[in-house]
Amino acid sequence: MTAPVAALVVDRLSVTLGGRAVLDGLSLSAAPGRLTAVLGPNGAGKTTLIRCCTGLLSPDAGAVTVLGRPAGSAEVAARVGLMPQSTGAWSGIRAVELLEHLAGLYARPHDVDALVRRCGIDAFARTPYRRLSGGQQQAVNLAGALIGRPELVFLDEPTAGMDPHARRATWSLLDELRAAGVAIVLTTHAMDEAQALADHVYIVDAGRVSVSGTVSALTSGDQSLEDVFLAHTHGATR
Numbered sequence: 001m002t003a004p005v006a007a008l009v010v011d012r013l014s015v016t017l018g019g020r021a022v023l024d025g026l027s028l029s030a031a032p033g034r035l036t037a038v039l040g041p042n043g044a045g046k047t048t049l050i051r052c053c054t055g056l057l058s059p060d061a062g063a064v065t066v067l068g069r070p071a072g073s074a075e076v077a078a079r080v081g082l083m084p085q086s087t088g089a090w091s092g093i094r095a096v097e098l099l100e101h102l103a104g105l106y107a108r109p110h111d112v113d114a115l116v117r118r119c120g121i122d123a124f125a126r127t128p129y130r131r132l133s134g135g136q137q138q139a140v141n142l143a144g145a146l147i148g149r150p151e152l153v154f155l156d157e158p159t160a161g162m163d164p165h166a167r168r169a170t171w172s173l174l175d176e177l178r179a180a181g182v183a184i185v186l187t188t189h190a191m192d193e194a195q196a197l198a199d200h201v202y203i204v205d206a207g208r209v210s211v212s213g214t215v216s217a218l219t220s221g222d223q224s225l226e227d228v229f230l231a232h233t234h235g236a237t238r
């Protein structure tokens with residue numbers, strides 16, 4: 001059996017911002033039907049990595065290949081989803097209007113009503129975005145990332161601010177996406193989340209991968225994933 005083609009290949013990526021090396025030769029990959037977790041302390045470079053992978057930022061060195069094409073190329077833009085940490089000010093638009101607008105950008109989008117129900121946002125789908133709670137905004141942002149049926153989706157701390165019900169509902173949605181063959185790249189500070197969801201984990205520190213592997217390989221012996229994280233990263237934001 002041949003190995004599945006990688007959905008994402010990040011090859012020795014380097015980015016300098018404000019005179020500082022934010023990414024420093026970082027390499028990783030992600031496969032279809034797998035959830036890849038990128039963990040790291042505040043300021044480790046996770047969001048910068050996602051910005052490079054989605055074509056929002058050009059690296060100083062290295063390459064990112066997304067679905068077989070260079071990151072940011074027009075051919076793959078419609079096949080990739082992004083849930084950023086913050087969407088900025090959507091302001092007065094209602095969730096359902098936002099999703100209808102986004103659906104119009106794709107050739108084969110999900111049905112908005114069905115996605116609204118599946119993401120548990122029906123109760124507040126007609127509330128202006130700025131009036132939503134933090135966790136409700138996260139749920140809308142997740143729906144926005146999925147509306148175009150992406151083959152590869154980047155989720156930057158998708159469950160931050162969600163209550164345990166919403167978090168578990170999101171986990172089950174991610175399981176469904178994975179089973180449907182979607183490649184999921186997720187960042188989180190919740191070690192239990194990474195432990196529960198990830199097929200493969202990359203722990204990033206100061207812009208490079210300090211250790212990687214499956215959860216079971218990383219946590220062999222008595223170590224929890226948090227122990228491994230603490231052992232392979234530095235505490236202070238630099």
Ligand SMILES: Nc1ncnc2c1ncn2[C@@H]1O[C@H](COP(=O)(O)OP(=O)(O)OP(=O)(O)O)[C@@H](O)[C@H]1O
Pocket residue numbers: 017018022040041042043044045046047048049238
């Ligand atoms: N435009 C910029 N100019 C200068 N420095 C920047 C810029 N954008 C990001 N940085 C710096 O790059 C570093 C990495 O930021 P990044 O947002 O990628 O971290 P992160 O791993 O996502 O952190 P967190 O877990 O807190 O979200 C930080 O120190 C940040 O201050």
